[in-house]
Amino acid sequence: MEPTSPPGPARPGRETRLLALTVVVSALVLLALSRFRFPEGSPRVAPTPPAALALEQLAARATYDELAAIVAQLQAQLARSVVALPVEDGAAAAAQQMPARPGFVPGLRVAADRALALLPRGARLQGPAAAAAVIDTVHRLAVLPVAADAEALRWGGEAGDPALGPRYVIAVEGGRAGAAFRPVFLPRADAAHDPHWGGEVLVLGGAVQVQPGALLFTLRGRFLGLAIADHGYPAIVPTETLMRASAALLAGQAPAPVDLGIEVQPLDDALARAANVRRGLLVTAVHPNGPAAGRLQFSDVIQASDGQPVDSEEALLAAARRARPDQPLRLTVARRGDTREVALLPVRGPVPSTPGEPGLELRALASGGAEVVRVFPSSPAARAGLRPGDVVVHAGDQRTATPSQIRRAFAEAPAGGAILLAIDRGGTWIALALVKE
């Protein structure tokens, strides 16, 4: 009789093998896919869905005449509660290398003789009231005097809806002929906490075309909030959040400027890959006299402030401003794969520069002159308008000055005095005065 081999361990069934394989593949797929980030700007709104087609057909009916009548009625009702304020759009002009263009932003009359408005980034108020404006540079809100010919809109005590369903609202935008009213359809709006505003904002879904700064009202004339661009997406700062953010301005006080003594830059995809961090603010410069000196360094990524994620400089400054004067700001910082907590006490007002130092880093050029590598914020160099990339070709009487000659010339200047610099900026020579304080 031939010996029989002992039975081996039972082989798992087909179902078990398939289950094990699927679970392993699923885990791997989850791990692999979660390492990617959805490319910004890619989400597209679907082409006109069938429902929108029905809406277009509706638009041809008299219903829209009724909507136009409501807009006209509201315009009459609110005409004196909103004003169009002249501004000069400096940022857009600089980007296009064109002269600054005049524009208008809508202002909400918050008192008989004062109006509140959101200024576009880089825009400056124009007109006689501009000098008396109180401006919050973090939120870019401004309160300025206007002609006292109407009562203020009663906007306090009427809380907006926390979330809006599909509905029409009235957007008020600024124009040369005054405030312009138009209906805007909001497919949906969802409440979300925004660290920049320190409260809830309503993130608008769908392709809503509304200018940042527009004032939004319900069809019954109730103030809903202020339109903003939240990372490029339309959103509404509702009444309560807006009132909280503008409380100091409405009391006539410009919020004290705060400074952490750092320069930061939001992460884009390439920077995020290089820093091996998904989101946050990259530290690009640390002021040697600021609270961050020795605690933060170039390439650190600030991910959160007091536990709240931050992804813009404005949000960081807003958090710093909200902190009590004696309470340090707890920053969550990623550095070379590690995450650490860094406590910084924000400085009220600009970080003072070192006396006798111009506040810039220079490198000598072989062809002569010195190239500006870095300009520290709130320093004499920053106030003079020097920028990285500028080449200093004359410093005082010194032609083709070296970095040490420039520093020496500045140190030897009397307090309150200045040295004259000739700068080569992209082939154009300009003169700047480096004033010693």
Added chain:
Amino acid sequence: MRRYDSSEVGGPDILDVEVAASPRAGALARLRTRAALGLEPALAPAVVFVPLGVLLGPLVLGIVSEEVLAHLDTVVSIALAALGVFVGVAVDLRDRTSRRTLVAASVEALVTIAVVLGAALILFAAWGLRLDANPWSVALILGISASASSAGAVDDGAAGADRAAAAIANLDDVLPLLLGGVALAWGAGQPPLWAVVSAVHTVLLGAGVAAAGWLLFERAHGAAERAVFVVGTVVLLGGVAAYLALSPMLAGLAAGVFWTSAPGRAEKVIRDDLGKIQHALVVLLLVTAGASLVWTPIALWLFAPFVVFRLAGKLIGGSLAAWLVPHVAPADLGSHLIAPGVLGLAFALNFQQVAPSATAAAVLAAATAGSLACEVLGVWARPRPARG
């Protein structure tokens, strides 16, 4: 001759029998009308009619244009309600085995929903996706779309495991449709509590219309009059639910359950009369889904996770159901349920109808393409047919 299990959605079909019996069946057999209901694993209807919809739709030939699609909205709602009715009339809880089958089917469906929902939430957060709807509701809708399954038709010679799997596949849509009523309202922007209330309204609406229809067709004087009442009742179910932005499928489910539990043979009447129009409605649904597809980057990103995690959910859910209810669910239940049938993409289409947005379009595209991929996987992973 093949005799189909009368509990299958749609019941026996004369055309199928004729085609299958034909000596020249061959390729024609693969296009049997029963396949239109997702019951035939050899070639699922979605594989034929969804690409046909894409071809006829605005992206290619433009025959089913956006204007036509807008007009088809109501008919699609009626088709959805009819699907819900077929799920509802399969719910028979009079004996213990049926109740256990429902438990096994619900466990399997719930696990699939949980796996897809969990994975979707993790990926949404990791990708930093900015959706124009609540991410939880979108993930839940993806999970519900993934949970539907079709085990295929069974005949007299089918093994016990095949019959048990088919019975579970019939009932694993009940819990997703109940959750779907809530998810649709939530996805359309209602707060969660109001979404639950909305689902309760839908159930009451379905039961109310079913009661009215039952009173009518039970007193009909002839087969033709009865068929008119039945079809009219389902049209009313779909139309009213669509008008009120509720889920026609949940309303249909409630009506189907009402008719099953009502005295008499109401559910048999419904199967017989509705069977005459069901194929046309399902084909219309699939062609509409194909024509409504819009490919966006989000849809492409969602496609692979939908397929992989649906597969994982089905296999894990099948194993868990087999472990919890061993007398009812076969050990290889998950492999039987990989083919998705038509209900998943029907639900995604319903979401697109109720809350049209870029996200809803992406969910529809991912669920539709994912369903097609799962049909192919289902053919590969299905256990070898055994004869018992």
